[in-house]
Amino acid sequence: MKIDIQTILPLAIAIPLGMGFILPLLGKKLTRLADVAANLATASLVCLSIILLVGRLQGGGAEVYWMGGWRITAGGTVFGINLVLDGLSALMLVLVSVVSFASTLFSSRYMDQYTGRSKYYGLFMLMIAGMNGCVLTGDMFNLFVFLEIAAVSSYALVAFGCESDELEASFKYLILGCVASSFILLSIALLYAQFGALNMAQLGERMAELGVNKGSLLALMMLLAGLGVKAALVPFHAWLPDAHPSAPAPISAMLSGVLIKAIGVYAIIRVVFNVYGWTPELGMALMVLGTLSMIVGGVLAMRQGDFKRLLAYSSISQIGYVVLAIGLGTPLGILAGLFHLANHAIFKSLLFLTSGAVQYRTGTRQLDEMGGLAQKMPITGRTCLVGSMSIAGIPPFNGFFSKLLIIIACVAAGRWGFALCAVIISIVTLAYFLKVQKNAFYGKLKDKWAQVREVPLTMQCSMVLLAVLCVAMGLLLVPGLREAVLEPARDALYQGVKGYQEVVMTLLGSGG
Amino acid sequence: MTGMTVIVKTVTRWTAALIFLYGAYVVAYGHLGPGGGFAGGVILACAYILITLAYGGEHALRVLPRAVASRLDSFGALAFLALALVGMVGGGLFFTNWLQQKWAGKAFHVFNGGIIPLANVAIAIKVCMSLFLVFFILSSVRMFGKDEQIDFRSKEVD
Amino acid sequence: MRRIVIFIVSYLLWCGLVWPYDQNRIGTDGTAWDTGSLLLGLGVALLVAILFGGALTNKPKNLFNPLHIFWVIVYLPVFFYYCIKANLQVMYLVLHPDMPIKPGIVKVKTKLTSESGVTALANSITLTPGTLTVDVINDNELYVHWLVVESAEEDKATEIIVNRFEYFLEKIFD
């Protein structure tokens, strides 16, 4: 069956956007209906994204979609709003939808603790719409717009509980996010001022013609800093350890699992590889930022007593791995980074969900107050173990393979120091996740948790789903699947400015 | 909020409707000149905000109940999306201007932009209601104190 | 009745706004005339009438009373005169090196009874020499900030500030 991508591509944005406005209409009474609708929406997104992934394979290369078929060319510049579906976008799309499906599944019972569920789902859907738009768009300004949609909904979602911690975290997140957005917008303005184009492909083309000068360098640095805030790279990370733990658990899963990647890392690598073009210095900057995040996040996670805060710091650390690997700029490095990015989306959201499950039953996030919970909550304990093992890089879970690739890529690129850092931090990662296991799930059961029960079935289902994925994702490295999923994503980046521009520009004609 | 002096109330009475009308004008001519859904929507919201300021929150809620506002809010966005999606029916593209052919009026006349004026109207409804809600909620925070549940809705248009 | 008033006023205003006589916008048919906009105006005016029902006026009959309209026309030049005077006074005060001001808040009374009348009076006061309405109490006591206080007594102040408009406004609104 030939899939007409042109028909269904915008649905990836339209469905969550529409649901984002329909769900709040359901109000306070029809909460179960809101659950069902939200789950159906995310499930349909999963199907859609997989169809897109498969369909893109059938169609070969990338797909470019012009909104409303509206496009004018004037003075060599193409105006119009376009969506670009290449391997990287398709991969990100699948990740976003899978994680959001697991999160909505988890939310249906978890959000019993909160009021205003339909609004929650509305914001949730808006966030998904923002992320989907962000990974699909082929134009700098729309990137900014979608990024802000996702970010604003996430600010609100972090503050959803309206307790003092949550408000504080949300406020800090908001302020830093705002500063970042101004940086991003300013740099987009600078780029437009110099090159007179917003379309990424065209921007890249002109930049290649005119060469990088001071102004575009300033723009690049501002973009790097702004998107670095969104991606929580050290030293732009400070909001993350506050914001991610404060949000409701499914939201933490979304934030750590996909948001910082979709609107942070994805945007960075898209700009660096497809607009500016990778250069050794740029790669070095990414690698240094990545390594710094890796180390700082890992070391700080060791010191945390709060389950979710620990997970948040570990997100910083893992994002560091991703950026380090991608910054290498070698095909293997990019592949490793993207693979780790995908894996991290799965296992970090799993871990946040399990932390939410623990909080749901015990009401605490402090590790030293827990203990022996694996006896009472076997599924949560198992899935958390799987997640921890994955993130710590214990075979046969997926984290092992991506870490293996990252280390190999670092060594192969001759970056010995970075490889050593990666190895050491992977040990530290293992150490703090074993601390989680030791304090929360093993050891002696405290008396006050004698009545604790396992979480409801839907929550279990979502955790088990992700845990199974943790094991199954390792198979993505098998060449057959790698060629279908990871390598197109890798190629989308590795082809650089010229390739991207060719892909998008040759498809200009077929769009409208 | 009990409202302001009789002066303000009276002037509000005189002008609110006219402000609304002006907002409607800005919306309707958005595709021909400066303005459009967002700017017009803000002006529309100003009419309601003026009422809120002059007469107090309770009267404002009688004019525009909150439930209605939030429903219209969603409705506006959905209408906008629906306009875009209708373009896809019959093999078109997202945001196809499906009215342009059938409803091609004369240039510089109101009825000629295809779906663009309609989209403007949808956006205006959305913006107006969002802005009103935001204003209302922010202004009522201090009034109701701690227990009032804040409606943390973010508004995104365009 | 009130709705009809608001509908008519709205429609007139719409026509003013749309002004289908703009030479800059000649359509493809060669004229600027746009029937569509007038039709749309009907709809919008209807919408405004429905939404804002009786907001515009309490006494719709007054609006169509020729006598009232006459007095409005008479009032306007008077008001305009005072307005200019006020500006010149401010100009003088501002430009005078010593700034000979003597500000203060005084109380005045009005005989006007309708809300619209009081409002018009207050606004007129605000726009005319050296005075600014600060508050209205009991619908007929106005507190006025006076840039150069000539008298702090209620009656004297009333005479100076209010009486110059009250006569006309009484005719218009009562």
Place this chain on the structure above:
Amino acid sequence: MIYVLCLILFLVGLYGVLSQKNLIKLIIGLGIMEYAVNMFLIMVGYRKDGKAPIMESGTGLDKFLSGAVDPLPQAMVLTAIVINLAVLALAIAIAMRLYQKYGTYDITEIRRLRG
């Protein structure tokens, strides 16, 4: 030159964010930053002796493009303003709730989360 003024305005906003302790002033600082960016965008699109980007009767596309200022940045600014509006509304709402919870607008006293 005028771009530098925008940059200075941007830096003023940034300084506000960095130096102010009051939540509301901080938000105002943010607003200044955003305005600076918006202004910059408008100036990017500005063309000397350019007309407002509104099609009048009788102007063709080419004439329009050569005569009018660049409309794209204006559209962008409009969108950016909408986004800023949403963000600022949210920020103020959160700031108010924070005031209720912490009893202060001083950001240096709102530091329960650390480490």
Place this chain on the structure above:
Amino acid sequence: MSNELLHVVAVPLVLAGIAHLLGRRLSILARLVGLAGTALTLWLGVRVWWLAAGTAEKASWTLPNWQWLGTLRDTPVLHVDALSGFMLAAACLFALLIVIYSLSSVRGKELANGYFYGHILAALAAAAGALLANDFVTLAIFWGFMGLPFYLLINMGKENCEAAGKKMFIITGASDSLLLLGIGLLLASGHKLGLYGEIATSNAAMAGAFLCFSAAAFAKAGGMPLHSWIPDVAETAPVPVVAFLPASVDKLLGIYLLARISLHSFSITPGGWLSSLLMILGAITIVAAVTMALIQHNLRRLLGFHAVSQVGYMILGIGTGSILGIAGGVFHMLNHAIYKSCLFLTAGSAERRAGTGELDKMGGLYKALPVTFLAAVIAALAISGIPPLNGFFSKWMVYQAVIEMGQTTGGWLWIVLLVAAVFGSALTLASFVKVIHSVFLGQEYKGPEKAPVGPKAGLGMRISMVVLAGACVVFGIWAMQLPLGRMIFPATGIPTQLSIWEPQLATGLILLAIAAGLVIYLLGTAVKVRRDDSYVGGADVSAEPDMRFSAADFYQTISKEMPVLRRLYVQAEKSWYDFYALGRRLIFYVGGGLRALHSGLLLTYVAWCVLGLVVLLWLFVSASK
């Protein structure tokens, strides 16, 4: 291509899954699965071992020719040769014995459930996979995976077991990361990842890779300085687990890897710096660990330190790089697995009876546990290297290898190493005298903290202990014929200069001597001697705690009286010599500083962002000039 190789990995894995599904329900069925599973795996393992003698094609298993496997199609993944074959069989055997032991020992609900057997089977599968791996990646996968069931097994132990488990997993996990680094180094230098590469270690990268792999082996086997998890685990984990993993299978794997990389993957120069480094580490391990063992008060912790110490001999042997040394090391590993798991099992049996593992509170158990006592004595003698038991033979081979190396390369190093090894052997004997006396001989502890008397050893326990003790004797007396001839020499090659040592003859002589001693003893007891309880002032004081002389007290002098040693001991107690603790301290120190930086002040955070931007800008502007 033979599917047996796949089966020996897959079958225990599937059975482990089944056992997991059983969970805490139907413990009888779970035990049955455990027993049948290990037995089946043993059978499969032995079959695989036989395959090793066949052709190369027969001895490996390749991935099937499926489309979606892409370039991985027909890649050999598992391979068996003589070395891995006998190790696999041995690992399976140990698993079977442990399961048999556990059938009667873990009667309570604590352990005898599906999870326990599931983990054992999973660990066995992982061990099989690691042993049969054809390339380093497969090895790393199974190697790392093995930590997980092991960790879960440790978590079933006594209090503080979770801390020990964490330590173990961190160190072995670290070893896995090092494997990855080594793999990266290999790939970066353009080598293949196969285990049979014979890569020269002359350049720095390859030496680094070799060090990475050997560090992984050290961590798994417990060589210093990556040993510190072993005593903790030995103390707190369940006895069958300790006997299964750190005592036998982990050693097997660690030494297997070390032997494999020394023999096949890399070519190291005997007496070169790599080899010397290994040997020095081995010697340090021998002496330091045994010195620590001397002063321990806990039976299992003491045994744990011995488990470390013995690794030193293996490393020393393999470090020589000669075939004799490697064969000696591997043989010692096999022997060690036998007697150390035997010792742990007897310790478990004694501990169950006495209700405690503290040496001071045990004693006089030989009456209640005769079989255990016998097995313990034999194993203790074997570990101390008393002829004609197996421990002696393998140590003898190691000594010979060191001497031979010394003769070829000269220098004084070999003498130091040799002295250290012999000295360590003597200290081992000393500490086992302490153990046997404290636990089995002497008087029963009747102090105030006496735990209730536990049950005697069950049938399954006795079977396992007897089999292992018997193996000690058999492997000692018929060393040339059985283990060396059948197992080790086919793997390593036959060393040219093996000095004549006739175990059978020696055994005969020793037996003769023992018989003579027995006669003299019996003659001595022929004279009647009056025996009575001790009285002081008419009161029976034999039950008084003061009258009890614990062997452990005797050894206190070492740690208390000798100043240099004392300082070392104190520092060791504070874990100054423990990589794990040092790293932990370092990270906590750094983390404390970083935490202080995250002060919760929003303005600081914004300042970081701006500063980051400025630094980036400055760097790039200066780079672009």
Place this chain on the structure above:
Amino acid sequence: MSEIIAAILIGIGVLFNLFGCIGLVRFPDVYTRLQAATKCVTLGTCLTLGGVAIYGFAGGFGAMGMKSLLCIGFLAITAPTAAHALARGAYKYGVKLKEPTVVDLYQEVEPQPTSIEDEETETT
């Protein structure tokens, strides 16, 4: 001709606006400043718009002039109201009348809160 008239009107309007602004700077407190601002700016703006209207009608009775007229009306109604609301709000908030003030009868009905510091509110 009409262009000249328009220019004159606009010029006068701008001049008034300027005076208003000077008053805004020179006057001592909120109320007097409001006086200046309201009067001058209202009239100034109205005049400017009137000029624009004349200019607009000169060409051909276009939409520009019509809109200007509507603006004038609207401004005339709302500007004083806004000034009133501001003054009242400022008074209620506690902004003091500054030095040359001679009388404050309003204090009888609406005692001013005292806690507000002048300096802070001055700048608003």
